[in-house]
Amino acid sequence: MNRKFLAWGVVVAGAAALWFIAPKSGVVGAEGDKDPVLERTRREVRLLDDIYKTAVVLITKHYVNESSDLSAGQAAKALFAGIKEKGWHDARLVDATGDPLVKANAPQPGFEQEAVKRLKANEPYYDQVIEEDGKKFLRAATPVPVVMEKCVMCHENYRNNKGIIGILHYKLPLVQ
Ligand code: HEC
Numbered sequence: 001m002n003r004k005f006l007a008w009g010v011v012v013a014g015a016a017a018l019w020f021i022a023p024k025s026g027v028v029g030a031e032g033d034k035d036p037v038l039e040r041t042r043r044e045v046r047l048l049d050d051i052y053k054t055a056v057v058l059i060t061k062h063y064v065n066e067s068s069d070l071s072a073g074q075a076a077k078a079l080f081a082g083i084k085e086k087g088w089h090d091a092r093l094v095d096a097t098g099d100p101l102v103k104a105n106a107p108q109p110g111f112e113q114e115a116v117k118r119l120k121a122n123e124p125y126y127d128q129v130i131e132e133d134g135k136k137f138l139r140a141a142t143p144v145p146v147v148m149e150k151c152v153m154c155h156e157n158y159r160n161n162k163g164i165i166g167i168l169h170y171k172l173p174l175v176q
Pocket of ligand 1: 056057060064066067068069070071072073074077093094095096099100101102103105144145146147148150151152153154155165166167
């Protein structure tokens with residue numbers, strides 16, 4: 001096999017393995033685990049979560065060398081805005097340290113504050129089915145750990161933090 005290709009494969013697999021904390025089913029506030037609609041929607045969350053986290057780790061690893069470079073946080077925000085504009089879903093990178101770089105990234109009262117509390121207490125995943133204007137959505141939260149030494153370059157408060165420093169908050173229509 002081509003060595004360059006092999007090396008790239010190792011990088012991708014490594015990044016995916018580092019970030020892979022799979023959402024588990026059977027969490028509070030949902031409609032029962034046997035519901036196929038809910039299971040399909042949770043599967044979509046797991047897929048999105050792996051894609052986003054793998055992308056952000058790869059960007060940080062290969063393109064971020066100094067604190068003025070486009071950061072993982074900014075890259076994620078730009079990506080989420082593009083996907084929202086296309087009408088797929090909402091995703092938000094939320095602080096879990098109590099000391100965000102940008103105030104707007106602090107957890108909002110309600111789902112986000114509850115999700116931060118639970119995920120910091122080592123629950124691997126949290127979700128809730130909600131209804132808006134007669135349409136059902138899943139709100140889901142997954143953990144963001146400090147996976148690379150590089151994160152500390154801009155987030156001094158992540159130093160020696162072995163727990164989670166953020167969450168990803170998704171809101172997506174149920175997959176019928
Ligand atoms: C080059 C500097 C830089 C690096 C490296 C960096 N970040 Fe950030 N991060 C930022 C900036 C700037 C923001 C604010 C983005 C915004 O809201 O516009 C941010 C925002 C965040 C947030 C939202 C909370 C907050 O503090 O506003 C999280 C969570 C986060 N980053 C996690 C990470 C993780 C995990 C890594 C390592 C993979 C990382 N960051 C690496 C600069 C950086």
